[in-house]
Amino acid sequence: MSRKLLPGRLVVASHNPGKVREITALLGAYGAEPVSAAEMDLPEPEETGTTFAANALLKARQAADLSGLPALADDSGLCVDALNGDPGIFSARWAGESKDFGEAMRRIEAKLGDIKDAPRDAHFVCALALCWPDGGEVEVEGRVDGALVNPPRGDRGFGYDPMFVRSGDDQTFGEIDPDLKHRISHRADAFAKLVGLVF
Template identity: 75%
Template sequence: MSGEGETPQAIRKLPPGKLVIASHNPGKVREIKALLGPYGIEPISAAELDLPEPEETGVTFVANAELKALQAADLSGLPALADDSGLCVEALNGDPGIFSARWAGEAKDFSVAMQRVEDKLAALPPETGRDAHFVCALALAWPDGHVEWFEGRADGVLVWPPRGDRGFGYDPVFVPHGHDLTYGEMDPEAKHAMSHRADAFRQLVAAVF
């Protein structure tokens, strides 16, 4: 979607060349680099450029992705792509949502975050559903302030205990609909084919490449 809300197609195309990945999360950077591989893009992470991490003050995934992309584009002088994503649990009124990373604490320990989700679900009536979905908002910003954004989603259920050591974040407790494995158990290529991030990337690729 266009960041200016005018059309579902991007106004501006992205030529091959350098693109800043506005993230300090190695797992996200790895997935994004894999998804960008076929398009002649040279990804450079914000960490490689020693760019600071902005405070995520937005109240939506899109707003947080935009502010991260805009800062990285402004500081680097290059186009920048930012991802803001998280887990939304229906029975917890959408939490942790945009606070998904913050639930992991300053140490970014997602075993703590997954336990916190499980503890909150365990405190609810036994018949409470375990439906959840991941959201991924991608914002592509240019140094002149132009932004395009795209939002993807993947629905599934939560399991306990966590399963698998692949992926990152909440992947070991999320089983996407139609599958038996958690994201944490899946081959990365299988996850890339169906994830919330892949859904958002399909939209971005169709629009800007």
């Protein structure tokens, strides 16, 4: 089901400050008034889905039901070709309780090191789900292709950004201007599709 999002309060159903920052910036032009899950004191649901889409929908659905407001959730991750798409939907979980992405990036490198001449192709995926309290929902997916660098570089992004270079670029997502990342990322790609459907 697709429908238009009216101006007004919208819950950004994420507990990741890096994502909330990016989504808030992307929403800027559309008359939505973003409120984060943390500001609303919403719980962080268990991500029991087996796809990015299922996890995005369950996060947005819970936030819409609990807040009585439309809610936008993002489920995203880094998929490494030579690792059969890992860490994928487990991207946050590979960083552990302490959210140590330095450690998660070293784990990826260690696994790649075990594979002879492993290709370094990877892509980020972003599923965005928008749910309304009355049961309506929209889901879209975006993607950006690139390759992994070692050692990681840059501290301007979050998560796996320091190890990812978009195809055709030289700088990692951790080094580029955040405004540029907002235009070219998997999240920007998903957002462009969402805008076409609901704004």
